[in-house]
Amino acid sequence: MTDTLNETVGAIGRPIRRKEDARLVTGNTNWTDNIQLPGTLHMAFLRSSIAHAKIVRIDTSAALAAEGVIHVYTGADFPGQPGSTCVWPVTDDIVLSHYPVICEDEVKYVGDVVAVVIATEKYLATDALDLIDVDYEVLPAIVDMEAALADGSPLVHSDKGTNHCYTAPVPFGGDYAEVKAKADVVVTRRFINQRLIPTTMEPRAVVAAPMGMTDEITLWSATQVPHILRVLLALLTGIPENNLRVIAPDVGGGFGGKLQIYREEVLAVILAKKLGRPIKWTETRSESILTMHHGRDQIQDIEIAATSDGQILGMQVHLLADMGAYLQIITPGTPLLGMFMYSGIYKMEALDFKCTGVYTNKTPTDAYRGAGRPEATFAVERIVDELAAELGMDPMELRMKNWIKHEEFPYTTVEGLTYDTGNYEAATARALELFGMEELRAEQAVRRATGDKVQLGIGISTFTEMCGLAPSRTLGALKYVAGGWEHCTIRALPTGKIELVTGTSPHGQGHATAWSQIASDIIGVPVEDIEVIYGDTGRSPYGMDTYGSRSLAVGGQAIKVAGERLVEKARIIAAHQLEVSPDDIEFNAGTYSVKGDPEKATTIQAIAFSAFTAHNLPDGVEPTLSGEATVDPMDFSYPHGTHLAAMEVDTETGKVKLRKYVAVDDCGIQVNPMIVEGQVHGGLAQGIGQAMFEGAEYDSNGNLLTASMGDYLIPSSADLPSFITDRTVTPSTTHPLGTKGIGEAGAIASTPAIVNGVVDAIRHLGVNDVLMPTSPQNVYRALKAANKGGAA
Amino acid sequence: MTHISATVDGTHRQGEVEPRLLLVHWLRENLGLVGTPIGCDTSNCGACTVLVNGKSVKSCNVLAVQVDGAEVTTIQGLASEDEWHPVQKAFKECHGLQCGFCTPGMIMASVDLLSENPNPTEEEIRDGLHGNLCRCTGYHNIVKAVSMAAAEMSGS
Numbered sequence: 042m043t044d045t046l047n048e049t050v051g052a053i054g055r056p057i058r059r060k061e062d063a064r065l066v067t068g069n070t071n072w073t074d075n076i077q078l079p080g081t082l083h084m085a086f087l088r089s090s091i092a093h094a095k096i097v098r099i100d101t102s103a104a105l106a107a108e109g110v111i112h113v114y115t116g117a118d119f120p121g122q123p124g125s126t127c128v129w130p131v132t133d134d135i136v137l138s139h140y141p142v143i144c145e146d147e148v149k150y151v152g153d154v155v156a157v158v159i160a161t162e163k164y165l166a167t168d169a170l171d172l173i174d175v176d177y178e179v180l181p182a183i184v185d186m187e188a189a190l191a192d193g194s195p196l197v198h199s200d201k202g203t204n205h206c207y208t209a210p211v212p213f214g215g216d217y218a219e220v221k222a223k224a225d226v227v228v229t230r231r232f233i234n235q236r237l238i239p240t241t242m243e244p245r246a247v248v249a250a251p252m253g254m255t256d257e258i259t260l261w262s263a264t265q266v267p268h269i270l271r272v273l274l275a276l277l278t279g280i281p282e283n284n285l286r287v288i289a290p291d292v293g294g295g296f297g298g299k300l301q302i303y304r305e306e307v308l309a310v311i312l313a314k315k316l317g318r319p320i321k322w323t324e325t326r327s328e329s330i331l332t333m334h335h336g337r338d339q340i341q342d343i344e345i346a347a348t349s350d351g352q353i354l355g356m357q358v359h360l361l362a363d364m365g366a367y368l369q370i371i372t373p374g375t376p377l378l379g380m381f382m383y384s385g386i387y388k389m390e391a392l393d394f395k396c397t398g399v400y401t402n403k404t405p406t407d408a409y410r411g412a413g414r415p416e417a418t419f420a421v422e423r424i425v426d427e428l429a430a431e432l433g434m435d436p437m438e439l440r441m442k443n444w445i446k447h448e449e450f451p452y453t454t455v456e457g458l459t460y461d462t463g464n465y466e467a468a469t470a471r472a473l474e475l476f477g478m479e480e481l482r483a484e485q486a487v488r489r490a491t492g493d494k495v496q497l498g499i500g501i502s503t504f505t506e507m508c509g510l511a512p513s514r515t516l517g518a519l520k521y522v523a524g525g526w527e528h529c530t531i532r533a534l535p536t537g538k539i540e541l542v543t544g545t546s547p548h549g550q551g552h553a554t555a556w557s558q559i560a561s562d563i564i565g566v567p568v569e570d571i572e573v574i575y576g577d578t579g580r581s582p583y584g585m586d587t588y589g590s591r592s593l594a595v596g597g598q599a600i601k602v603a604g605e606r607l608v609e610k611a612r613i614i615a616a617h618q619l620e621v622s623p624d625d626i627e628f629n630a631g632t633y634s635v636k637g638d639p640e641k642a643t644t645i646q647a648i649a650f651s652a653f654t655a656h657n658l659p660d661g662v663e664p665t666l667s668g669e670a671t672v673d674p675m676d677f678s679y680p681h682g683t684h685l686a687a688m689e690v691d692t693e694t695g696k697v698k699l700r701k702y703v704a705v706d707d708c709g710i711q712v713n714p715m716i717v718e719g720q721v722h723g724g725l726a727q728g729i730g731q732a733m734f735e736g737a738e739y740d741s742n743g744n745l746l747t748a749s750m751g752d753y754l755i756p757s758s759a760d761l762p763s764f765i766t767d768r769t770v771t772p773s774t775t776h777p778l779g780t781k782g783i784g785e786a787g788a789i790a791s792t793p794a795i796v797n798g799v800v801d802a803i804r805h806l807g808v809n810d811v812l813m814p815t816s817p818q819n820v821y822r823a824l825k826a827a828n829k830g831g832a833a
Numbered sequence: 834m835t836h837i838s839a840t841v842d843g844t845h846r847q848g849e850v851e852p853r854l855l856l857v858h859w860l861r862e863n864l865g866l867v868g869t870p871i872g873c874d875t876s877n878c879g880a881c882t883v884l885v886n887g888k889s890v891k892s893c894n895v896l897a898v899q900v901d902g903a904e905v906t907t908i909q910g911l912a913s914e915d916e917w918h919p920v921q922k923a924f925k926e927c928h929g930l931q932c933g934f935c936t937p938g939m940i941m942a943s944v945d946l947l948s949e950n951p952n953p954t955e956e957e958i959r960d961g962l963h964g965n966l967c968r969c970t971g972y973h974n975i976v977k978a979v980s981m982a983a984a985e986m987s988g989s
Contacts, residue, residue, distance in 0.1 A: 062925040065933030066917065066940060068868020068908035075867035163862075164851070242872050242880060242934040242968050293870070293934030294968050326873035549932030549969050719928050719970060726971030750877035750966070758972040759963035763955065787971075 051562035056715035059554045060569075064291075071290040073246035073263045074323040081248070082111060084309065084322040085166035087156040087173050088331065089148035092184070092402040092743025093197070094177035096146055096155065103172040104158060109165035111316075113173065115156045116145030119311070123277050124154075124304025125367065125405075128522045129374035131398075135207040138198055138400070140367040142304045142311075148177070149197055149366035150402050151745055152331035154304060159312065159320070182402040182743035186340060186361045189399050197366055197400040206364050206398035207373055211380055214455045215391025217346075220355040224346035228428050234416045235813050236338035236363065236737040237730075238330055238747070239409050240755050241548075243293020245333060246323040247306050249313035252286075258313050259286045259579075262306055265295040266586040267546055269523065271578045273302045273370075278311055285310070289576035292548035296727070297408035298333045299548065300588045301370050327749050335737055336409020338363035339376060339416050345424045351434050353443045355391035355455075358383045358420065362398050365405035372407050373398050374521065378589075379413030381456045385421040386465055386505045386681060387443040392455045402743045408588065410727050411785040414506045415792060422502045422793035423810075430804060436797070437469070437478075440503050451774075458507065460679045461774045464707065465503060468769045472683035472705040475765050481687055481701075489805055494693050496806075497700075500686035500798025504790040507677040508782025509594030509775070525591070526673040528583035529599035531560060531607050533666040535653035537646030539564065539571040541600065544584015545592040546576045550784065551716045552592060556600055558712050559778070563604030565631025565645055583671065590680075590782030593712065597778045599672040607668030611648045614666075617659035618643060618651065676775040680782055682706035684790040688798030692806065695821030697733060697799055699762060706786050707769045710779040714768070717783050721766050724787020730756045731788075732795035736814050803827075837901040841866065842910025850897045856890075857881045859897035860907060868909040869937055872966070879965030882938035883907045889945035891938075891964075908937035911944065920944050920982040929978035931969035939965045943979045951987050953979070 064070055101113040124142035143154050156173050160166035181195040188194055189204040197204055221227060241263075248261040258280060264270055267287040275282035292299065305322055313320045324332070344357040362376035371378075376396050384392055411418075425443075429436035445452045447464040454460065478499070485497040510516075513524035528544040541560050545552055557571040574580050585591075608628055615633035616623040625636050634642035648666060651657060655664035687701040704721055711717045734754040738746040747753040772779030792813070799815045800808060807827030812819045838847035841864060848863055860866040860883070869892060872880030876894040883892045884906040911918045920943045923929065930936040939962065946953065946961040953961060958979045959972070967975060 058925055059928065061933070062930060065930055065936050066908075066921040066924050067912055068866075068937050070868060070870070070933065072867070072870055072934070074871070075861075077862075077865070077867075164853075240968055242878065242932065242966065243870065244872070292932065294932040296968070323871075326875065326878070551931070715928050719931055719974060722971035722973040723931060723969045724971075727968070749875045750873045751875050755966060755968060756971075757963040757966060758959040758976065761959075761972055763973050763976065764971065 052558035052568050053562045053712050055713065057554055057558060057568060057713055059551050060557065061551060061553050072243060072293060073248055073261045073290055076248045076261055078248065078250055078319040081319040081321050082159050082161060082316065083163045083166040084320055085158045085170055086154050087170045089151060089153040089155055091148060091177055091179055092151050092182035093180040094148050095180060096144060096148065097176040097178050099156060100174040101156060104169040107169045107172055109161040110158060110169045111161065112159040113156055114143060116141060116143040119143055120145060124307050125302050125369045126273060126277060127368035127370065127372060129371045129520065131373045131377055131520055132207045132209055135373060136201050136203060136205065138367045140304065140369065142307050150404055151743060152404060157308060184401055184403065184739050184741055184743050186363050186399040186401060189401055197402055204400045206400055208395065208397045209377060211394045213392040213394055214457060215355060217355045217357050217391040217393035220391045221346045224354050225349035226428065226431055227344060227346045228424060228431050229344045230424055230427055230810060232341040232343060232420055232423055233812055234337045234339040234341055234419060237336045237409055237735050238737050238753055239296045239298030239333060239336060240753065241294035241296060241298050244324045244326055244329040245299070245303065245305065247309045248319060248321045249309035250319035251313055251317055256284045257286055258284060258310055259288060260306065260310055261288045261290055263292050263299060264289045265292065265299040265546055265548055265588055267576055267578055268544060268584040268586050270302055270306065274307065274310055277307055280310065280314060286579045289546050295548040296410040297336060297412055297588060300408050301334055330748055330753055331404060331745055334369055334407040335365065335404045336406060337416060338406050341416065341420045343420045343424045345428050347428055349432070351432050351439050351442050353387050353389045355389050356383060357393040360396040362396055363403065363406055364398050364400050365403045366400065367405050369405045369407050372405055375406065375408050375412050376416065377413060379417035381458050381507060382414050382417035383421055384455050385418060386445055386503055388445055389455050403739060410724065410788040412589065414785065415728065415789045418504045418506065418789045419793045422504060423796060426797045426800065427809060430809065436501050440501070444503065458677065460505070461676065462771050463505065463679060463681050464769060464771045465681060468681065468705045468707050469503060469683040471767055471769060472685050472703050475705065475767060476685040476703040494691060496690050496692055496802040498688045498690060498798040498800065498802025500688055500794040500796065500801060502684040502790045502794035502797065505679050505681035506786060506789050507679055508590035509674050509678045510589035510591040511674065512676060513673050524673065525585060525595065526671055527585055527596040527599045528671045529596065529603040530667060530669045531564065531603045533607060533645060533649035535650050537570065537649055539566050540574055541571055542574045542581045543596055544581055544586070545596040546584065546586045547592070548587065550587065550592065551713065555593065555712045555716055559597055559600045560604050563601060564608055590784040593780050594678050594782045595672065595674045597780055598674065598776050599670045601778060602670035602672055603668040605668065606670060607666060610668065611645050611666055613662055614648050614652060614658060615643050618657060674776060678709065678773040678775050678781040680706065680708045680786050682786060682790055684794040686794040686798040688795065688802055690799055690802040690820060692803060692824060695817035695824065697815045697820055699729065699733065699795065702762060703765045704787065704790065705767045705769060706783065707771050708783040708786065709771060709773045709781040711768065712780065717768065718766055720783045721787045722764055724785060725764055725791045726756050726761060728788040728791030729761065729795055732792045732813055732815060734760065734814050835898050837898055839900045839903050839905055841905045842907055852896065852898055854897045855893055856895040856897050856900055857892035860892060866907055866909055869907045870934055872934065877966065879942060880935050880938040882941040882965065884941055884945060887948065889942050908940060911940065918944065919985045923978040923982035923985065927974045927978035927981055929970060929974040935965060935967040939967060939975060943982065946979065947983055947986060952983055
């Protein structure tokens with residue numbers, strides 16, 4: 042344990058209560074749906090109820106005649122206009138798709154937009170949808186990925202001649218065939234990483250309005266990515282970028298689901314410009330479940346090769362990834378974001394990776410909390426457990442034998458990443474201590490021996506992940522069309538108050554508090570005197586927004602450099618006013634003093650005022666006091682941890698209960714441990730949600746069966762226990778703050794921990810996998826199948 | 834249109850509403866009380882929870898006409914002029930919120946829970962709030978916050 046690194050006298054490292062909360066607990070909020078501008082027109086969307094069909098005829102006349110209806114638009118009104126786009130064409134020969142803002146002649150998933158009503162009131166816009174008459178010619182729906190790739194399959198995009206979107210074989214290190222030939226044991230499994238729905242508590246919402254003084258259109262959107270959205274809106278609509286302002290006001294969760302450019306945003310901007318009036322739309326939850334992009338949805342064929350004494354030699358990873366009907370912002374890249382993480386924390390000689398993207402008549406997929414890394418971590422942590430079972434080894438012992446030892450860092454993995462630091466031994470030791478492994482194993486043995494109907498299983502996940510998206514050159518090499526830098530401007534105002542402008546765009550992460558803590562330590566101004574400005578391209582013009590646990594790892598660096606530049610400028614002014622050389626000035630906690638003569642001193646606030654009056658500045662120093670930095674990260678950072686789950690499985694009913702969960706994470710230096718812990722809790726709930734409760738289900742005609750919150754089950758308070766959490770602290774060395782990332786760790790680590798625990802509980806009954814979610818039905822089916830197979 | 838009047842957050846309010854108008858839409862669109870958000874359309878999430886005559890209801894599941902003559906308290910009327918309700922204080926103190934979208938409903942449901950059961954166990958809190966969904970916190974700190982508020986309100 043190296044906890045002492047976290048004990049600082051400054052603001053960093055303290056569990057400061059959040060600045061954000063005063064507004065949020067009193068209802069003094071600014072959600073997009075709260076915005077009510079005079080003269081607003083409301084959008085309502087007619088969405089396809091059929092997964093795949095030709096639009097033969099649309100009659101909008103009755104809707105147009107209805108009360109309050111101003112316009113009804115169909116695809117014919119916007120020929121060729123894209124509603125979204127893909128910025129990550131992952132291979133040279135990828136088959137791209139056109140995602141129309143409104144479908145012109147064919148619908149490709151249930152929820153696809155057929156028409157839009159513009160009316161004076163929300164209820165009236167919705168009423169008019171019922172009056173639109175559409176004739177469809179139903180086409181065969183393509184739902185199953187493997188069937189989609191079979192010869193003669195009907196096509197999602199008939200003009201493309203194939204449902205195959207891309208295949209990305211990645212030449213990682215080593216020759217898998219060679220290591221497999223010398224292996225004593227080869228274990229093969231097919232894992233299904235099911236389709237998930239992000240389910241942010243705030244549904245999507247947009248307001249677009251011409252604001253009068255200029256040609257500018259302002260778009261308020263419940264988005265994670267106002268900066269990226271502005272660029273893409275300009276490219277897709279032809280409205281000059283300098284006439285677009287995008288504001289992400291209070292945003293109620295994102296989890297990747299709001300890392301997107303959506304057709305509703307595009308249409309709102311186009312119509313606000315065209316009609317010269319504010320346009321507003323807030324989706325219903327049912328609409329959101331159908332049309333906010335989905336996540337995961339991979340078939341993972343995994344093979345691991347090892348020696349008989351448990352040395353892992355290599356892995357083969359072949360993925361089928363469901364794109365859904367169209368490619369959106371990073372649809373094809375999302376499964377590839379995990380490709381560097383399949384070896385996890387383990388040393389191996391070879392990794393063979395291949396991913397094939399497939400079109401189907403379903404909602405497009407894209408980033409969802411962890412984006413590729415949860416899938417990779419699930420696969421490696423599950424297959425390691427299966428290997429342990431095959432070898433008859435304790436699963437933790439097998440992990441310890443193969444993981445990178447703390448003295449071996451920096452370590453270059455088989456995928457070619459260099460992990461800077463880590464201490465898997467320390468995190469595991471702490472987790473085992475908190476978990477009470479020996480007692481639980483003893484109870485497990487008793488339950489097995491007595492044939493108890495409720496069996497106990499222990500699930501292990503020793504994970505790592507990569508945070509800090511991303512060095513821009515790396516992104517370029519991966520064919521991603523943007524960079525991964527981050528910006529910060531810190532302004533010291535004449536009254537001594539601070540404005541910190543960040544390009545990150547929080548939606549629950551507490552940046553206003555944490556960024557103030559970082560800046561406070563650097564510029565020596567109290568946390569409460571720092572106002573953090575974000576989420577508005579008008580006030581924060583440069584940024585790359587918030588996703589991929591990048592905000593602190595990358596944005597934090599920009600805060601540090603900007604703060605240091607401000608301090609240095611103020612030092613020159615202080616030296617001038619105190620009549621010494623800048624080298625003779627000491628800076629400590631906001632005060633500049635003369636070395637050896639501490640009575641001669643001034644404060645950063647006083648200098649801010651004199652930089653404003655500019656009456657007494659040294660020659661060549663410009664008025665005003667600020668520091669600005671745009672930082673491109675040198676490398677990624679690699680949080681890790683050990684998670685342990687105790688799972689009870691009722692072998693008669695299939696019911697699974699999570700009894701105890703221990704998470705020891707190592708995210709390096711913690712700026713605010715309270716916020717870190719909150720991120721861990723929330724990530725756990727989502728990862729556990731995937732493992733135990735959630736799954737988007739389609740029928741063979743492409744109808745989404747889990748189409749309401751009553752059918753798509755996110756965990757409730759009654760479904761989860763309190764968590765036991767702790768941290769070890771192994772600072773990152775890839776950047777000066779030593780932080781890593783924590784936003785996705787819980788979601789990445791917990792899914793395999795839960796499933797490993799469920800399988801461990803019933804492995805002696807012949808079960809070696811249970812489909813997610815581990816619902817009573819899926820567990821019962823696994824037990825039945827094992828029984829039929831004649832296993833013990 | 835139907836005429837209704839009610840006391841909302843301590844103020845007498847009245848208006849003509851369509852019989853089909855949901856309470857949450859009356860609050861948000863007509864009265865401008867946008868502190869109460871809407872999270873779903875199937876009464877699963879509880880984000881829109883308010884108190885009607887002291888009892889928690891999901892305001893997306895109640896018609897505006899049903900509160901005629903009633904007393905409605907939203908998150909915006911919970912604090913007194915100079916002090917937050919103990920549940921509001923506890924949510925901040927325990928980091929019982931992240932994005933904050935479920936928070937108004939979660940706090941109002943907790944207020945009702947504590948009025949019925951001033952000293953709930955962890956299990957009773959988890960059971961009592963299972964109709965209010967949160968996607969950020971994993972509920973861990975929400976449960977802690979409700980326990981803390983219970984202790985403060987009962988003076989222990």
